[in-house]
Each structure stands twice: as structure tokens, then as C-alpha cells.
Amino acid sequence: MQRRRAVIAEDSVLLRMGVVKILDMAGFDVVAECDDADGLLVAVEEHRPDLAVVDVRMPPSFTDEGIRAALTLRERWPETAVLMLSQYVEERYAAELLARHTSGIGYLLKQRVADVEEFIEALRRVADGGTALDPQVVAQLLVRRGSDPLDRLTEREREVLASMAEGRSNAGIAAQLVLSESAVAKHINSILAKLDLPRADADHRRVLAVLRFLKGSG
Amino acid sequence: MNLLTQGAPGPLAQLLSRAGPERRSRWARSRTRLRRDLAFVASGVPLHLLTAPLFLWATTQLVGLLDGSSDAAPYVLPVALALILVAGFGLTGAQRWRFRELCGREIPRLRFAVARRQFAYHWLVGPCLAVLELAVLALLLLAVAGTTVYAWEWLLPMGFRQAHQNYTTWSAFVMAAGVGALFAVPPAAAALVRLEQRIAPALLRDDKAEALKQRVSDLTESRAGAVDAADAERRRIERDLHDGAQQHLVSMALNLGIAKATLKDLPPEAQQVIDEAHRAAKEAIEELNNLVRGLHPSVLDELGLDAALSGLAARAPFPVRLRADIPARPEPAVEAVAYFVVSEALTNVAKHARATRAEVTVTRLGEILRVIVTDDGTGGADLAGGTGLRGLAQRVSSVDGTFRLSSPTGGPTVMTVELPCSAAAQ
Structure with missing residues (x-):
């Protein structure tokens, strides 16, 4: 498989070194490492990588530099996928990112990098144009909703919905929840019907529909 | 006697040595108190009297203005009134100092709201107190003069002494009166100090409701400070944990994760060890996150x-x-x-x-x-x-x-x- 190219923007040196190692394992050549948002934009302009791994919180103000840089990236260089890493989940940031861009986007908690194999899978999924959302993002989107059609879902269907929102494929959901793929497909059909969502084949389109639903009328 | 002078520790000597300092200290104490009281009384005279000439000056200017006898009065009178106003505040400050330094009594700072009582003190009560203070000082002066009459009676003019042949008899009376007056000075001074201590705080300090209000606002402020300090401390701990321990833990968990993912051909025991270390590191991260969440998470400050x-x-x-x-x-x-x-x-x-x-x-x-x-x-x-x-x-x-x-x-x-x-x- 041809190696792809990635840049990383992360101000914590320790974490950056680790993520660079994992990127290497996942089949990415890290062409630039930066520690702030401006450096990231310059690096992406120069290298046009397939993937950018970006910390949400970076100098100078340590708030949402990363998110703003990511929005700019997706606007100007749509061929570069973006995976955000964050100390904590701010679901509105995730929602803002996902509202404008339907593919090649991810938002994970920093501590997920420790689960190397899953993290590698998320990196590849995002670089392939898919989505990878932290389960915590989905959970936080769920707490915002008032009494609604979600109440009609069964416990199992909720789990499938959460996995779906994270960006997993049917096979991925089946593996995670220890179900057969056909059972997963059945659950998904049931969920989409109960929530009045359109059927979609591509995983990321489905994710988008689910997310739109989750952050909709709260 | 001999034993005693040599300081042998006889019972009587012990008694004396015990009683001695006590008696001396009581004497010293009353002397100190008298000195303090007299200083307090004496320092009150100028402070209490200062208002009188100012008042007189203002009054003459006012009279001059009213009967038209003074051309300068329209310009001088406002100055006099302004001085009276300023002097009131200055004098209050001076009195507070006097009570603090010489009496050890703190008069809470007065605010503008009770300025009326402050002026009543300086312009009405003050002069009366000055008269009393002068009386005590005069008593002291007369007592000293009377007691020491034999030391200076020869200074009396010769004519007077010849006219009053029995002046030496009178001197004895004068001295007796002086000694009596001398004994009267400390209680008089002490009584005056007590009187002033009672009057001044009542007129110069904030009334009780005011003082309570002030106290409450002080306490509210200091409590807010304490709460803020505690918050700042929590924030600092959160930052330290985030910048230090957490980064290292994540890095460690990540490296263990890499080891777990790449070293597939290790003996199963080694793999198990790596696996457990990896899990422990992740749990430590989670625990640390929980701790920080319980303290003061950074998301709270930022968003x-x-x-x-x-x-x-x-x-x-x-x-x-x-x-x-x-x-x-x-x-x-x-x-x-x-x-x-x-x-x-x-x-x-x-x-x-x-x-x-x-x-x-x-x-x-x-x-x-x-x-x-x-x-x-x-x-x-x-x-x-x-x-x-x-x-x-x-x-x-x-x-x-x-x-x-x-x-x-x-x-x-x-x-x-x-x-x-x-x-x-x-």
C-alpha cells in the first residue's frame, strides 16, 4: 500500500512524538510537525498532506485555535482530512466542524491515542474520507436533547446509534457490540425508521444524518 | 539583720523579695498610668481648643460681613468656613491618633454620613473638655507648687513677707493643701480620661448599625477573597496535573500501546505484562481525569x-x-x-x-x-x-x-x- 503523508500540530512534545510514531505505523509519512495553528496552515499549504492531526488547544490563547485552523483547512484544502485531538470534548466544536464538512473529519479525546490499534483505524478511516467521533461526543450530544423520539429506541438500538454516530461501518459496529452484521443492519433500519432519517449507504453520510438529528431541536 | 542584708534565703527575705517587686510594680504601674493619663489630658488641650480661635475668627468675619464694617469679610468668611470644615476632619484624625497612641483605644474610621456628630464633638464638646483638661493640669501645677512651697518661698518679695508675718504658717497650710492636691491629681486625671473615652467613641465613631454594616461588607469581601483564592489554587493544581503527570501518563500508555501492537512475537508472559501495564496506565489516566473533573476542569474556565x-x-x-x-x-x-x-x-x-x-x-x-x-x-x-x-x-x-x-x-x-x-x- 502506498504511504500517505500527514502533518501534525500539537504543542505537547511528548504526545506529538507518540502520535508521530503511530502515524508511521499506520502508513503515514509525517512531513511536518508544528506546535501552533499558524505553523499548521503554512505546513499544509506547502505539503498538501492527506491528513492533518490537530490539537484543539494550542498557543497562544489555548482555547479553540485548532478548531478555527481546522475549519480554514477544510475550506481551503478540502483534500486534506483533519483529525482533531482534544483534552476534553466540546460537542459544539464537533458540531461546528461537522455542520460544514461531511467527510474526512474526526474528533477524538487525546487519551484515545493509547488504544493504538483503534487509533490507527480512526486515522485511516478519516484519511479515507470517513468520520471518527469520540464516543464522548455522541454521549454529550445525547444529554442535550429533551423528551423526543430517542425514548422510543431500545437499549441495544441506542448502543448501535452511538457506534454509528462515532463513524463506524456495519462491520465495525458488529465487531464492537459482538453482533452479526445482519443484526446490525436490522437495528440500523429500525433506528432510521424510528427517527425518520433517510437511508444512506455511505457510512459518513449516515453519520451526518445521525449527528444532524442529535444536535437538532434540543 | 545581718542575715537579711546578706541575702540569706530566710522566710522573711523570701517574703520581702516576693512583696518587693509586686509593690514596686504597682507603684510603677500607677506612675505609668498617671504619666499616660496626664499626657492624654495635656495633648487634648490644643486639639480641643484649636476650634475656639477658628470659631471666633469666623464669627468676627460674619459680624464684619453683616454690619459691613469689614471689606475683606466676604472673601475671608468662606475661607474660615472651609477651614472649619477641613479642621473637623483633620481633628478627627488627630483624635483617633491620640486615642490609639495614648489610650490604646481604636475608634473606627468615621465616614461622611455621620459628620454631624463629628462636628458636635469638635465644636461643642471639645471646648468643655478643654476646660476640664486645663483644670486638671492647673490642679497639677498648683499641687506641685504647693508641695514645694518651702523651696521657693524665699523668692517672694521682701515687702510681702514683711507685710504677712505669719506667712510661714500659711506655707504649712499651702504645703498640706499641695500634698492633698497631689493625691487628687491621679484620680482626677483618670476620671477625665474615662469620661473622654466614653464621649469620644460615641461621637467620633460610626454608630453600631454603621459599624456592623462595615463589618459585614469587610467580611463579605474577605470571604470572597478566600473563595477566589481556593478556586485559583484548584485551577493551579489542575494545570499542573494537566501539564505534568497527565502528559507523561498518556505518553506512557501510548508507548505501551505501541509495544502491545507491534511486539506480537513476544512470549505470552511478556505480552501479558505489557497488556496489564497498558491497562493500568489507561486507568491511571481515567482516574486523573476524574480527579481533575472533581477539582476544577479547564473546560470550565475556557468555555x-x-x-x-x-x-x-x-x-x-x-x-x-x-x-x-x-x-x-x-x-x-x-x-x-x-x-x-x-x-x-x-x-x-x-x-x-x-x-x-x-x-x-x-x-x-x-x-x-x-x-x-x-x-x-x-x-x-x-x-x-x-x-x-x-x-x-x-x-x-x-x-x-x-x-x-x-x-x-x-x-x-x-x-x-x-x-x-x-x-x-x-
Whole structure:
């Protein structure tokens, strides 16, 4: 498989070194490492990588530099996928990112990098144009909703919905929840019907529909 | 006698040595007190009398103005009145100093609201006190003069002495009177000091309600300072943990994860060790995150209560509905308390209530931030029961909030917390 190219923007040196190692394992050549948002934009302009791994919180103000840089990236260089890493989940940031861009986007908690194999899978999924959302993002989107059609879902269907929102494929959901793929497909059909969502084949389109639903009328 | 002079430790010597210092100290004490009282009385004279010439001056100017005899009066009178005004404040300061330094009595600072009593003191009471003070000083002077009459009677003119042949007899009376007066000086001075101590604070200091008000506002301020300091400390700990231990733990877990993923051909024992270390590192990260969340998470500072609460709600081991309507951010101390309330309440629900769901509502209406946490658990929560709820109520009262708990046996439990926040804060 041809190696792809990635840049990383992360101000914590320790974490950056680790993520660079994992990127290497996942089949990415890290062409630039930066520690702030401006450096990231310059690096992406120069290298046009397939993937950018970006910390949400970076100098100078340590708030949402990363998110703003990511929005700019997706606007100007749509061929570069973006995976955000964050100390904590701010679901509105995730929602803002996902509202404008339907593919090649991810938002994970920093501590997920420790689960190397899953993290590698998320990196590849995002670089392939898919989505990878932290389960915590989905959970936080769920707490915002008032009494609604979600109440009609069964416990199992909720789990499938959460996995779906994270960006997993049917096979991925089946593996995670220890179900057969056909059972997963059945659950998904049931969920989409109960929530009045359109059927979609591509995983990321489905994710988008689910997310739109989750952050909709709260 | 010989024994005694040699200082042998006989019973009598012991008695003397015990009584000696005591007697001397009483004598020294009364001397010190007299000196202090006299200094106090003497220093009062100029301070109390200063107003009189000013007053006279102003009065003559006023008279001059009214009968038109003085051309300068229209210009001088305002100066005199301004001086009277300024002198009043200056004198109050001087009196406060006098009472503090010479009497050891603190007169709380006067504010403008009670200026009337302050002027009454300086312009009406002051001159009377000055007369009394002068009387005491005069008594002292006469007593000293009388007591020492034999030392200076030869200074009397020869003519006088010849005219009053029996002046030596009179001298004896004068001396007796002087000694008597000398004994009268300390109690007189002490009485005057007591009188002044009673009058001055009553007129110069804030009245009790005022003083209480001042005290309350001081305490409120210092308590707010303490609360802020505690918050700052929590924030510092959070930052230290985040920049230090957490980064290292994540890095360690990551490297162990890489080892686990790449070293597939290790003996199973080694793999198991790596696996366990990896799991332990991840658990440590999670524990550290929980600790930080309980302290003061950075999301609270950076993005506010709304964002911080959704993280809390999503982590609860049961479904939580969150409704937050906070149009303007309250001040950091209030945000911290509100966050702590929800955090503790959800922890409590998870531990005790056997609830299947909970609801958190946070609304800001004007200057009140209202936090309501309800659950469908078994109820029976009690302030006296767990330390969690008590700590929660204390934290709420630290910012003058109110805490209400309704938890009948069988549920549901409703906790309502209202926190005052200032309208200006953003």
C-alpha cells in the first residue's frame, strides 16, 4: 500500500512524538510537525498532506485555535482530512466542524491515542474520507436533547446509534457490540425508521444524518 | 539583720523579695498610668481648643460681613468656613491618633454620613473638655507648687513677707493643701480620661448599625477573597496535573500501546505484562481525569458552565438530560460552585439513589443562577446523612447561595440551588 503523508500540530512534545510514531505505523509519512495553528496552515499549504492531526488547544490563547485552523483547512484544502485531538470534548466544536464538512473529519479525546490499534483505524478511516467521533461526543450530544423520539429506541438500538454516530461501518459496529452484521443492519433500519432519517449507504453520510438529528431541536 | 542584708534565703527575705517587686510594680504601674493619663489630658488641650480661635475668627468675619464694617469679610468668611470644615476632619484624625497612641483605644474610621456628630464633638464638646483638661493640669501645677512651697518661698518679695508675718504658717497650710492636691491629681486625671473615652467613641465613631454594616461588607469581601483564592489554587493544581503527570501518563500508555501492537512475537508472559501495564496506565489516566473533573476542569474556565456540564452529564452512569440556559457567564467563583453542585449531585445520585435517569436544569435569570437536579431514585436523601450533601450546602453558602432539598422516601429527589451572580460580570 502506498504511504500517505500527514502533518501534525500539537504543542505537547511528548504526545506529538507518540502520535508521530503511530502515524508511521499506520502508513503515514509525517512531513511536518508544528506546535501552533499558524505553523499548521503554512505546513499544509506547502505539503498538501492527506491528513492533518490537530490539537484543539494550542498557543497562544489555548482555547479553540485548532478548531478555527481546522475549519480554514477544510475550506481551503478540502483534500486534506483533519483529525482533531482534544483534552476534553466540546460537542459544539464537533458540531461546528461537522455542520460544514461531511467527510474526512474526526474528533477524538487525546487519551484515545493509547488504544493504538483503534487509533490507527480512526486515522485511516478519516484519511479515507470517513468520520471518527469520540464516543464522548455522541454521549454529550445525547444529554442535550429533551423528551423526543430517542425514548422510543431500545437499549441495544441506542448502543448501535452511538457506534454509528462515532463513524463506524456495519462491520465495525458488529465487531464492537459482538453482533452479526445482519443484526446490525436490522437495528440500523429500525433506528432510521424510528427517527425518520433517510437511508444512506455511505457510512459518513449516515453519520451526518445521525449527528444532524442529535444536535437538532434540543 | 545581718542575715537579711546578706541575702540569706530566710522566710522573711523570701517574703520581702516576693512583696518587693509586686509593690514596686504597682507603684510603677500607677506612675505609668498617671504619666499616660496626664499626657492624654495635656495633648487634648490644643486639639480641643484649636476650634475656639477658628470659631471666633469666623464669627468676627460674619459680624464684619453683616454690619459691613469689614471689606475683606466676604472673601475671608468662606475661607474660615472651609477651614472649619477641613479642621473637623483633620481633628478627627488627630483624635483617633491620640486615642490609639495614648489610650490604646481604636475608634473606627468615621465616614461622611455621620459628620454631624463629628462636628458636635469638635465644636461643642471639645471646648468643655478643654476646660476640664486645663483644670486638671492647673490642679497639677498648683499641687506641685504647693508641695514645694518651702523651696521657693524665699523668692517672694521682701515687702510681702514683711507685710504677712505669719506667712510661714500659711506655707504649712499651702504645703498640706499641695500634698492633698497631689493625691487628687491621679484620680482626677483618670476620671477625665474615662469620661473622654466614653464621649469620644460615641461621637467620633460610626454608630453600631454603621459599624456592623462595615463589618459585614469587610467580611463579605474577605470571604470572597478566600473563595477566589481556593478556586485559583484548584485551577493551579489542575494545570499542573494537566501539564505534568497527565502528559507523561498518556505518553506512557501510548508507548505501551505501541509495544502491545507491534511486539506480537513476544512470549505470552511478556505480552501479558505489557497488556496489564497498558491497562493500568489507561486507568491511571481515567482516574486523573476524574480527579481533575472533581477539582476544577479547564473546560470550565475556557468555555464556561454550559460546556463543562455536558461533559459531566455525559459521563454519568445513567442517562442525564441537561438543559442549560445561561445567556451571560456568571463570575468564575459562581461557575465553579454551580459546577461542583452538579458534579456532587450526580455522584450522589449514582451512589445512593438507585436512579434510572436524572435531569439537570441550569438557568440564569437576571442576577440568579438556578441549578435544579432531579432524579427518579428512591429518595430519602438527608443533609445530616452523608458528608457529600453537607459539603455541597457549605460550598453553596460560601457564595451566599441558597440550598433546598426535597427527597421524600420513595423519591423523587429534587435539589434546588440558587446562586447570586452580579449583573455586571461577563
